Amino acid sequence: MYVDTSGDLPAPDDRRARLRAADVDRELVHEILSAAMAHGSLTPAEYEERAGKAVVAKTFADLDALTDDLPIAQLGVAIPAPSLAPGPRVTGAVGADAVRHRLAIMSESDLTGTAVVADELTATAIMGGVKLDLREVEFASPVLTIRAVAIMGGVEILAPEDVTVEIGGLGIMGGFGGRSQRSTRPGAPVIRVTGLALMGGVELKIPKRKAIDDHD
Template structure:
């Protein structure tokens, strides 16, 4: 059966509870969370929590929503990060050097990143977005580029690697209201990687929750 956004979020919340309780390491949590948001069917979701109890001490995590269960995050959570504010420059260049775009920068509708004998870092975990759909074009020639996205962002990777690599493992749906980010371009004698990772704030929240559990 096809999985819904609410079911993916329910599995994600169970994983957050598990890492806060010390049942999963942070590495296991990030790996399973990435798989949860990329899952298309119940068969892909269920193995991610098969060895975990349900939050609150239940026997197992269920994909069937129980009465009174919390809803998935509202679209308004993402809406506050779409539109408004000054937009960052549409181009980033690293020639025999590097560039960074990270923190609370605003991603323009069309953003082009170019690296030649150099490298670049594009981090969207705390970014704002000019529009609900943006395109990031990455061109790496004899260089490398890393794109980091939050686990709940809608991401579609469609680049090409020629004698190089263009990693598409982070492709997958996000939570309701998430901006849609398309990562395109090509790598020639170089590489472009796209990874899903939790934000620093999320990591800190999980650590604090785990400390409270241990007190």
């Protein structure tokens, strides 16, 4: 993020530009803008205008537009290196369209892609299957609680590699499992899984990131 034309920092890529920004990213922009005003690169009026835009910025592209003409290297602000495969982020983008339920009765129901998930998500599979692929979703809350119920059916949860995972739940003539882990990445979301597997199965998996990510 945030380009220095001196070449000290890598240029942003299109994939990253489309990603939703989080509060920590907007705060970093404010720090850069404040330093730029103190350095004389921005007038107070320019700082006020850009700071206002940073508050409502939604993507990295929005934030980059506010800082890409500033001499970042001269401002003394530590800038994190950009990543082609950034970890999952908590955006706080909760709204009416946030996903809260997935239900499959003698059928299948999937959650994939970049949907926004609320702080609680209920997955119910009755003689059917629910698959929750959380590897690209936007987390509206720092903690996502998944209540999974599988009755003669199955609930499969695919979690990102670098999140904290806490597994609970009960299996009766069925299986309720997965591997808990603790993330060391600052700001990583927490996924808590609870619920019931009755003559069915609930399983959380943490797939390794595909090698294709290194070539996109």
